Amino acid sequence: MKLRSSPPSPRLSPASPASPSRRRSERLSGAAVLLGVLAFCLSLCPGRAEADIYMYTDEQGVTHFSNRAAADPKFKLYLKSPERRGASRGSVTPSPPSDRSLDRFTRYDAWIRQAATLYQIPEELIRAVIKVESDYDPRAVSHAGAQGLMQLMPQTALRMQVRDAFDPREAIFGGTRYLRVLANVFNGDLDLTVAGYNAGEGAVMRYGGIPPYEETQAYVTRVRTYYARYRATRDATNASIEP
Template sequence: MVTAVRHGGSGGRPAPLFSLRCRRLLQAVLLLACVWTLPAQATNMYRCTGTSGETVFTTSKAGYRDCHRIRLADDKVSRHAPAAKKSASKAAAGWQYREGTAAKAPSLPAADKQAGVRVLRGAVYKVVHADGSIEYTNVRPRGKKARHARTRTLFTYIATCAACDVHSRIDWSRVPLRLSVYASAIRLAASRYGVDPALLRAIIHAESAFNPRAVSAKGAQGLMQLMPATASDMGVHDAFDATQNIEGGARYLAQLLKTFNGDDRLAAAAYNAGPDAVQKYGGVPPYAETKVYVQRVTTLHRRYRQAMQHNDAVASAGAGHAG
């Protein structure tokens, strides 16, 4: 049995106040706002804890504690920074996941002008300049700087998992579903580990909203928000690789389902709060975050199952007519 601190959430403890979480994330963003230029070979980045308990992404561990190296993939960089997307339905970098007054919030610039909108995440970019120097920044390069540099999104950082915010105003019974993205990886992993692909897709939606480069304030990574120790136990070498992340997450979810006798709700609760917490309380732990997480995963699971069954029926009918 693999034990794990909650994937991007409470870690078996009651969820902290949202205001504290936002304050710590804001502190991290402010620290990142001071950009730095590095030699081309210096590509190590660390997630550390600052003096006030805030999460810090930095290339130097000096002055911080509990530093953990973040794997930086050496894939090709793009000529220009990715453009911001107005919808979370596009599987690409440059995410703008946020909470608003409606399920479908407007683009970030407009949202910034509205009272009560809470920005829950941001991004860290790697900028390769013409002279070969490398800059890491949370400010998207624009204008001349963008034209004369190659930029790629290293990862996006989120305050908490997509379905973990107790105060979320997203209507989970109506939020758009993602039925085709990562279809092959989800189908293969679900088949290999005997997990309902609809549940697997619901967990991905609840954890990262299908953002493959998400990093939470607690260090959970990728589509299924695997904590580093859990990812290692599940054989995941690169948590930002979508296929590996789904494979590891499906394997872990299968273990939880086996532990809790196939109970989807308890497995979801364990994915959020940890299996020890579920065993301690003999059911869904009385944590506010875990309770809403389980409710939302249950809703997403039902909707994905119905939608996937409908699509399968349509495909079968089409094949019958073609025959």
């Protein structure tokens, strides 16, 4: 998954073609993500519909999502999406014993790389989300109940097939899967994907952009800042230490 850094509105590009054997594996993963999206959308709180979700499956068996049909006739209406009023997850309070050792910044490298490859999300973006969400503390818990490295709410963890959000590997794969879902829904727009991770995709659809929540706006800025730092240096520890 590559990010175009030059345009003013950065986007996460679609997945590249894969071999037949890998495509078969991706179809299975795609089916899991599809079920995750369906469960996510159906579970949003009731309310007036603010945006629809469109979908089509290409010739390689890869499922694409969009929050607008645009001019492409391949996209068909998939689900009416109700609004999800601002759902702030609150600040993170690490659960004791909190891990403050510097090696935590590189401890999960292998799993981050694997998740990045599987879901074709930039490795640096995954690291940035982990940094901002939990500061690499696998036992972190927010006041609202978000858990683990990527601060998954219990319902989101369930949709993303995460059995234990405090398990670092499960948290990384579940959080990255959720980023993939959001990137598909928002046509690869980086800022909307990140905003959706914090505030929920319903809020992003409702406002037609980053919601006017102070927490979410600050969150997007912080994730973008660390994303740039991880891209600029291969030393994850140095990039993770607060400036």
